[in-house]
Each structure stands twice: as structure tokens, then as C-alpha cells.
Amino acid sequence: MPTPTPLKILLVDDEPLARERLRTLLGDIAMQLPTEIVGEAGNGRQALDLLQGAVADVVLADIRMPGMDGIELASHLGLLEKAPAVIFTTAYDNYAVQAFDLNAVDYLLKPVRTQRLLAALQKVQAQQRPDPALLAGLGQQLRGAGRTHLSCHERGRLLLVPVGEVLYFKADLKYVTARTAEREYLLDEALTHLETEFADRFLRLHRSVLVAKSALAGFEKAAGDDAEAYGWALLRGVPEKLPVSRRQWAPAKALVKNS
Template sequence: MAQEEALKILLVDDEPLARERLRTLLADIALQLPSEVVGEADNGLAALELLRRQPVDVVLADIRMPAMDGIELAGHLGALESPPAVIFVTAYDNYAVQAFDLNAVDYLLKPVRTQRLLTALQKVRGQPPVDPALLAGLGRELRGGGRSHLSCHERGRLLLVPVGEVLYFKADLKYVTARTQEREFLLDETLTHLETEFAERFIRLHRAVLVAKTALAGFEKAADDDAEAYGWALLRGVPERLPVSRRQWAAARQVAGG
């Protein structure tokens, strides 16, 4: 491989010593496979911020990290215009590692060995994209819940929406709107998938609406001639009212304690 074709690599691990070991190993295999470490990050959020400024060929990502783990990071990478290949790094030789292997997603076990790193990097070019469905399932099992952030494409940029700040999701044609106190975001998601992934946090009010349980402030019965809803949900912090169907009325009021 010519020097100008050196792989551009981003190291993502919350342990500085682990990142330093990878740097050392990359230097050891430089003659067989030239590479350039263009950045380091200690969690997935920091990695995505770096990738907005500096595209890379491959991300070496730890699986378990604070703020955003490697599984969720990989899911967001797939939304980039030119997604890098992902090689997972883990200290856990368990079902997740086996699943990655079966689905052609490479992994390295800590402590990383020189030859294993070389073999993984040699498979990077032409690597198929990571399967988002597999990542979503594994992520829920590893962290005991859904994603911490959702991806939003806006004017050529990738924005991250913290799930904890979302007051409600509302479906409209092919998009779903996520509303925070500050603004709305258009997501390429389905309401059904969001309801399944975040069942502990959100409740369905209507065929087109999910609301955060903690955002509910009260309810109003709709007028008899109101064809849009059986009732309306009032929210904390924003003036909008959300429609509640007859079918969901009792369950929603029970969740809100009213």
C-alpha cells in the first residue's frame, strides 16, 4: 500500500492507556499497513464531533463507554455521508462478539494483539456497512435500554437529539417530528420502532403521537364535535396540546396520575 493510501484512523476508548496501546501497535505494523491516527475520543459523542470536522477510513471503538457507547456510535456512523468502517474493541468475549463475527463486523479482544489488529485492518476496505437492526438489538441488551441520542439530518449536517430531552414524537407522512423544549427535529424513524425501543420512557397517546411520561402535565376532554381527538394532553414547558384517542385515554391518564 502506498504511503498516500494510509488508512486514516480514529481511536475511541474511555481508557487513555488503551488508546496509547493501539497507537503503539499501529506504529509496529506501519510497514505492512501504513496508517495515520487523526484523532482520539473518550466516548461516542466526542467521536462524532471529531468526525464532523475530519472524515476517516476506520474507527477503532471500544464497546462500553460513558455518554455514548461503541454500539450506538456505530449506528450513528451509518448515517454519515461517507461512513467509516468500524472495528469494535472489547474486553468481553461473549454473545456480542460472536454476533459481530457472524455479521462480518470485525472486533478486537483486549489486550489487543499486533497480528490481530493487522488482520482486522486489512479487511477494512470494501467492508459492508454495519447492520443497523443488529446494532439496535445488541445495544438494548448491553445497556439495558434504547439509544441515548437520535440522528437528524439538517442542511447537510448530522445533528444528535438527546432522547432524554424529547417531549414527544409525532408522525407526519414519512417523517417523525421529535419535539424538545427548544425546537423540533425531523427524524427518519418510525413511530412503531420508537415506541418499542423507548417503551419505558414514552407512552402512545394517539396513532400518530408518543409522549414522554414525565412531560405530561394534565388532560382536557375534547368538545363533542371535535373529530381530531377524544381528549387533549397538556405538556410541561411547551404550549402545544397533543391529541389523545378514546382507546388511549384511560391509560394515559393513569400514567399521569390523573
């Protein structure tokens, strides 16, 4: 009888003792379900970095972690060409657990139990996978805020763009460009969704432009024959000017005046 191929597992938890417990439990169930740990990470950002050079069948991820939590990690993983299954580990047994009971993903309540871990991994063997759209929406519920990072596919790699570093978003056809002080990133995002998710951080200047409120430095009126904009926004740190529509001219100027 052939030996089953081990499930490749990535452990993601900011608590070393929690990762150690998972390693022990995986060893305990090795006869029933062989596994191979391909790496460990202390938060979602580290996990995504590890997955640039490693392949995992399943990610065991804590929910509450600094830097990037497990829910946001799962939403980024869902964009990978070969997305691993995600099993959450959590110390919280309230609304989050109820959401996971929809069977979109599985969860393990800490302290993790051996048979519960085995049952969750057997679901992975049955090819059950999380719904990335559900994970993204659930992430906003749990955090009460938007994502901390955006995903950008570039030359076969998944790059993460910190939202706090984005100066503006500019729409062009079906893509959106995110501009930081260093460079531009091409995102597969809708400007309207970004506006809703990050309303506290970004301001609509034009039908095709959102600007970080903190990046606004000033304004200048457009020439009378300029059909592209009513005026132009000046930014801190980059030479570009952004178009401002007639409707957004007064609100944008008021924001800078009051900041």
C-alpha cells in the same frame, strides 16, 4: 512503486492508556499497513462531534463507554453518507464476541495484539463494512435498553438528539418530529419502532403521537365537534397540546394521577 494511501483512523476509548496502546500498535505495523490517526475521543458522542470536521476510513471503538457506547456509535455512523468501517475493541469475551464472529464487523479482544489489529485493518482494505441494522439490534442486546440518542440529518450535518430531552414524537407522513423544550427535529424513524424501543419512557396518546410520561401535566376534554381528538394532553415546558384518542384517554389520565 507508489506509496499506499494511509488508512485514516479515529480512536474511541474512554481509557487514555487503551488509546495510547492502539497508537503504539499502529506504529508497529506502519511498514505493513500505513495509517494516519485523525483524532481521539473518549466516547461515542465525542467521536461523532469529531467526525463533523474530519474524515475517517475506520473507527476503532471500545464497546463499554459512558455517555454513548461503541455499539450505539456504530449505529449512528451507519447513517452517514460515507460511513467508516467499525472495528470494536472490548474486554468482554462472552456473547458479544460471538455476535461479532458473524463477520458483520470485527472485534479486537483487549489487550489488543499486533497481528490481530493488522488482520482487522486488512479487512477494512478489502472493503468489508458493518451492517447498520445488525449493529442497532445488537446494541439493544448489549445494553438491555434503547438508544440514548437519535440521529437527525440537517443541512448536511448529523445532529444527535438526547432521548431524555424529547417531550414527544409526532408522526406526519413518512417522518417523525421529535420535540424538545428548545426545538423540533425531523427524524427518519417509524413511530411504532420508537414506541417499542422506548416503551418505559413514552406513552401512546394517539395513532400519531407518543409522549414522554414525565412531560404530561394534565388533560382537557375536547369540544364536542372536535374530530381530531377525544381530548387533549397538556405538557410541561411547552404550550402545545397533544391529541388523545378515546382508547388512550383513561390510561393516560391514570398515569398522571398515579405519578
